[in-house]
Amino acid sequence: MQCPLCCRVNRPDARFCDACGVCLTAQAADEAAVALVVGREAELAALADLVGRMVNGHGAIVALVGEPGIGKSHTAKTLARRATGVRTLWGRCNEEPGAPPYWPWLQIMRVWLEGHDYDELQATLGAAAAPIAEILPEIRHRFRDLAPLLPTPDPQQQRFRLFDAMTGFWKAAAATEPLLLIIDNLHWADASSLRMLEFFASEIADSHILLLATYRDTELGRQHPLSVTLGDLARYGHFHRFRLAGLNRQESATLIAQSGGAGLTPPLLDGIYSQTEGNPLFIAETTRLLIQEGVLGRRAEGRTAAPRLLASIRIPEGVREVIGRRLNRLSPQANRVLECAALIGRTFDLQLLRRVLDETLAPNLQNTIEEALQSHVLEPAEQPGWFQFSHALIRETLYDEIAIPARGGLHLQVAQAIEERYKDDADRYLPALAHHYTSALPGADAGRATDIARRAAERATRLLAHEEAARYYRLALQAAGAMSARDPVLTTRLLNALGESLTATGEYLQAREAFEQAMSLATASNAIDQITRAALGFETATWAPGLAGQAAARLLREALAAQASGDSIAKAQLLSSLARALIFSGEDAQAAIVREQAVAMARRSGDTGTLVATLVATLSARWQPERSAERLRDIDEALRLAEGEGNVLGALDAQAWQLFELMELGELSTWLERLEQFEYRAAELRQPFVRYVAATSRATFALLEGRFDDAERQIAQALQIGRRMPGLDAPGVYGMQMFTLRCEQGRLRDLAPLVRAFVNAPPRAGMWRPGLALLYAEIDLLDEARSEFEALAADDFAVVRHDALRAASLAYLAQVCSRLDDTKRAEVLYAMLLPYDGRNLLIGTTVGCFGAAASLLGLLATTQRKWQDAQRHFESALTMNFRQGASPALAHTRLRYASMRLARNADGDRDGASVLLEDARAAAVRMGMRTLTERIDEVRRSIGPASTPVCPAGLSAREAQVLRLVASGLENREIAKRLFLSPNTVANHIRSILAKTGSANRTEAAAFAIRNGLAG
Template sequence: MGPTCPRCGRRTRPDARFCDGCGLALAPSADEGAHDHARAPELALLERRMRAALAGNGGAVALCGEPGIGKSHTAQEAARRAAALGLRVLWARCNEEAGAPPYWPWRQLLQAWAEGRDDAAQARVLGSAAAPLADLLPELAARLPKLPPLPRVDALQARFRLFDAMAGFWRRATADEPLLLIVDNLHWADASSLRLLEFLAPELSARALLVLATYREMELTRQHPLSGTLGELSAQPGFDRLHLGGLDRRHTAHMMGRAAGAVPPAALVDEVYRRTEGNPLFIAEMTRLLAQEGLLGTAADPAMRASRRIPEGIKEVIGRRLNRLSAATNQVLACAAVIGRGFDTRLLARVLDDADEDACPLALEEALQARLLEALAEPGRYRFAHALFRETLYEEIAPPRRSRLHLRVAQAIEAAGDDDPHAVAALAFHHAAALPGGDPQRAVDCAQRAAEQATAMQAHEEAARYLRLALQALEARSGWRPGLRSALLDALGEAHSRAGDYLLAQQVFEQAAQIALREQRPTELARAALGLEVATWCPGMPGGTAARWLRAALEEAEPEDVATAARLLASLARALIYSGEETQAMQVYAQALAAARRCGDPRILATTLIATVSLRWHPELRARRRADAEEASRLATAAGDRALAVEASAWTLFDRFEAGDIAGYRTGLAAYERDAEDLRDRFMRYVAAASRTMLALLEGRLAEVETLARNTLAIGDRMPGLDAAGVYGVQMFTLRREQGRLAEVAPALQAFVQGDAAKPWRPGLALLYVELDQPDAARREFELLAQDGFAALPRDGVWAASTAYLAQVCVALGDTARAGQLYAMLRPYAGSNLLAGTSIACVGAADMLLGMLAGVQRRWEAADQHFTAALALNAAQGARPALAHTRRHYADLLLARNRGGDRSRAAALLAEAGAEAEALGMRALAQRVAALQVQAGAAPAPAYPAGLSEREAQVLRFVAAGKSNRQIAEVLFVSPNTVANHVRSILSKTQSANRTEAAAFAIRNELGPA
């Protein structure tokens, strides 16, 4: 054995260049020493990032460059420096062959962390993450046998639970010791591992954790999964991308001299530098080749002769180096290359022919001496010193022989008969690569098994890849069992849905449905139709296509299969909801409910009740909605499905908030949050976070809202198919409106609503124009939405909020006719709150809006009754902003009616509203209250010099600040012509000849600049 690693204490091989345990560079070679000197700027940046990680400010660094440029060597030197600074270094290396199991780099990192720790230490740091991570690393289950069973949840929630467990584990691990995680060759990582890295990325900057990943940029295309991951990483704080270029001529000469043991001729250095462009691997291999061929002379003539024999590319260099090895060694190495970058001699011996097997020990020794292979710490394990060595050998194998070798590798793995869980992925890869000359049946079987294993590990992208291999294997021969293709397609569609690739899932499910219908296979057709509807519903897309296939599946279904009929009908009802066909959806729902009750399966009945509960948004169906949710909760509990029971309880929470039972809502929300944590359910966590934000808005805790909303967005952003940005937009719109800062969001909202997809936002845009004092723009939007009695408003979860916005616009515009229509639409909500969705935002008591609309129609008694009810409900539930708004609008009504005592009562309401607005930081309301107090005679009107109006004084401040008319128009959201009119009036009133004099007037009268 060699020396002891100074970092982890592991004994190493005598010839080891870095520790296999922690990755610490032990004895850099001459080549590496020259290389490290050339990489001083990159290593300096990495060292700064390590010191930041030690201080708790971690992040990620991506080290990229072409093959052989020195990415791994730079990472090894970074590991040595990190260990010297006090970071523990954990290594993972991604395999170029596709036979590695899912999450392979993360498995390696976990194994490296666990090495040398006793069971108690592992249990302490793993904590609640142990059970989810045991599926990823079976060794944990063996060492920690008393892990609790995980509750059953759907696929997306299970994957979130795994990812969240991994994040929690690294959080606790870095609390114990700072860590550097090095992932080599990230371009070969499976897509599921990349999604996990994306999930962890937002947390890195707040941890004593630095991730260093190397990758080949030449491997990346726009479609490569790593391209998206790098985009996600670049959006996070604490991310750097380092591009490694070639060495300069000076370092090239230094590297050649160290390798040759003498100073090479300048002409030869020039030629090598020109050919290699400073690629360190190319330089090192070319120098060795020239030395072997005796062409590293010191005279000019040998240098010139050598220049004519220098290869043009790295593959040629490697090829010529390989040609210097014996034919037997090349045969052995070719078989090893088929196995992969790393290989076991026992497996290699089973693959080789008898003659090659006898030559195997000598071949390995010769390859080690030529520095083409490296011996690993585990006896009998080797790996190619660089991926390019393996790639060159593999690509030189003729396709027919390559196919035969892959088959022999697969058969050798099967003959070993061990229980290695990694073998399933390797078998799927090698059997698929053996086609068309291999065994198609085994290829399909192994690919299916690998897909099932990947699904169990929540590696849905990998499951999809294996299922595509199975489908490709079907093409190798005919005569497969009926229904196999559609079954594989259904499984592939489900894998895409679980991974959040909904458009791909829809295409696959529709293809499966077409095949199943053509082959008259009702079970596969139902599965495809149900999958298509889920893949359509999750991202909120119209359900027309799904409805068509669900109807086809219902026609083909077996009459006695009531359970399948119930599921199909429930999905059809939901698809019809998302197609805007509510009346028909209610009819189908009645059939679904009847079928679900007949089938006698409590889980199917509970699922049916919940799947279509959104049909009962309307207040007239509130009692039925509450009864359905309570029944679903009881059924799910009886069936032992806690997640389904909690999902049903969310509707009870909604009912409590809508009814103004905030105390009951708080109690229920706390229980819901506990369930979300226990179940590790990401959607439940998101709903809970959004609910907390909504509650803070209702109660006027405005200082907390922005942080809560960002937290909600951070959770939701990690969930495919969820419009987390839309929810965040509504919550921030509500906050900015109260703060009087809507001008900040106006440009983004105006740009967003230009497309048809943004129609749900148009009521908010109309209200925005009202708030910014742009009545013409507000009327334009209002008229578009008011056509046919507001028929264009979708009757969905945000219908109530959209109608509430339009009611406020209608009052501001004084539109009596539309006020009656909107009053009728909102009248069923009297006595309750108006919510956007179930947990987005709350307007407060609907009676405030009803009072405002009745006031526009001059129905004074009805308005009085509604305002009185709104004041009572908002006060009882602690809705301070809504209570202040109600007081202001009631005062506005009293001033308009102007009967005996109305003005004094209005003044009292305004005093209370103004005090509350000031206390809560509601600037917009405070300004409106102040204006009404002037009207009510409760406060003097602000006096501006020279008879300037309030808007003219505002414009004059901007003039004094040196802004142009166009700039002022952009700030105030008015036209430049309007500003020009104000400026002319200002010049006239202040008797100023120009803008300069007007600015001087403003300063003299303490009006500027803005």
């Protein structure tokens, strides 16, 4: 066995280190401490139950919570020791800010890697190897032939790919051996590690993984990153939290005895217990102090303390005081060395510490470390030559006692020592260097500190740790501000980089502030490239959360004005972004003009990638249905160019738009074929946003076909994918799809509070107002519906813009208008909706589909009493909805058409309405459309029994209609097409007809029809 202090090998039968005689004793003491458990059996029993459930495939996340020293880590160690048949892996978060991004996850992963050979790695990692290798170089070293990942321009998608790969890997690893993953001191985790935990938590409910995390609740405020994570975890049924309280009086006495506190008297126990309140660390440290002071231990054993002695004993009032008093018993030299060690971190490399110490301390370092080990202030770390403070509070106490003026100099010494010690691997230590150099200001070289912090930020960006990148860019800006000669261009670059990192994390407000500052500085210094970067970044951070684009348009115009004359790629990008900003500003006509300029300039630039990106980006400037041909032309061109250049991601972007166009045109067989290709490429390339688009499209398709159970499951799956990408409005899309589903199911009352909350919550409240008006109308709150409708109808519905939600808004408003019987507004809405005739009405791209627009055009024509137009539209809608299998839309259309015919009341209308209502009701009942069924029944009752035609042999109106067509010689498929029924439904009708009429075949049935006047 190797001694961490002197690096000599002991004899196999030795129980102590030949060189120092301490290290093995300390290790044995630690093992003994783990073996002894006081006052935690209830929690351990509950945790053991979760381990058992995990072994059976029910994964969980567990949090051990409590104040410092309450025994969180000790309880976790005990669970790990008792969890037989389970592989335990530890990751520990560092309290000092210089730890690398994803540090606890990297520790866990490295330990797992060390225990598996190449074949095992290959079998477990699979396709996850390449994404994980981006943050863990050891994987690339083990897989020399690992193909590079296809780059993804969107940093959020890149990180999704990483998190998805990491989660998939752990689930695969746990399939071969159950895993207990422990992350200690989660309150010190970097924000990127917390985001990975949130992603991980959503995926492990059906795995053989139990992840246990410890954290101090005393460290958390509302703004602490962990507070957000805990709120996210609390949504899951497989998340459990155990709060550890102090030990009771008897348990405290037991712990004192186990810590060597012989000679304990009841009054002394009372004193210790009242001060420590049962905190195990406080009790143990107080016991050690009292042993050192001769109050407890062998010298006090068997002795009854006199009242005078007890009165002279002062129990420390806090754990920091007891630590301080124990440290005071160490030599002055030991305290000075330990202060330097504390500045390095809780765990430190002895050789690094030696470089930090001055010439008076370095020669006696070994003796000093031995003194600290014997006093249980330090303990050996797992890595030879490394040590750690026995508790984080000891390190914190020492650090806080360093005089502030002296800290800067010590931080600088540590930074220089790290550079000297690890000069061959300096990039790996950039986070620690950035922490120490910036903490050393103003005594350190501000330029050097700025450069180190910038490089640390760039490294974090490469590792997709965007929260950490933002933190280091802020440190770099702080250091740049301390430079004697200010460099505005450098500051501008740092601000733009900060804005990009904040955008990647979804912190759009802060990102826009950074870009605005960058724009101001860049303009003052005429840094054209940074002006361009700031304007483009600001616009991205504006449209991504769906905010109005006026401010972005202003900055983009300023950036365009600053460009040199002539064509350039930068100008094409700025014009493309400006077109989108104008759409989000409601300036549709101007957006179309700018879009043409952007595409023309992209063509002249000669850069194919820029042209593809511009063609796709400017599609959003042309939502008008009458411009569909232009969009299809640009989509086809973008696809051809992207595929010709091998630009797979550009091709996927274009294909996403192609899916929208195909669904709007109702070409669902082609749409489904292209969607399957799209899904295949998404899975192959592990592109998260593409997977999200595919998931929402599948949910929309299920809604369109009336498969509501499938739709609800797929909507939830889409949300699960989408919410892992910061900045993506996955909850908004989820809300839209659930609103559509509940509307079809007749359950809108369930969503009323949710929709009201959305309407009252800026910045995207306006998008929900038409939906709220429909909700009121659907649940018969007509006064409220009228109030909303009147507000939206101002200036001929000017609020309805030519954007992604125009079709949905018109669909909602048309239904409300009809329900309110508002003839005047029906004329306005009819004109607005007419360009969609012959198309489906979609929410966004593929968020939802209402079926044929002709159905709502017929509804508005009915409201205006324009019967011929209404009939034409309804016949068109029946044809389109039947052809594409849009069963709910078909049922709605039949009810609307039936209601129109009853209102018109021409010859044959009542009979025709009865048939339509019969078919609509059968479909509504089959699909569980409760409200639609009730409305159909209401209309049927209004017809009255006398108006229902009496058919011979008890045939229903629809069966009589089918029999007429049989008698005319039509086959089932032709009848189905004529009546907008499925061939199976027609076959069922014919079987019923044969049974009711006593006919043996179709010929006899036709003869029955002729005899009873049903033919002709």
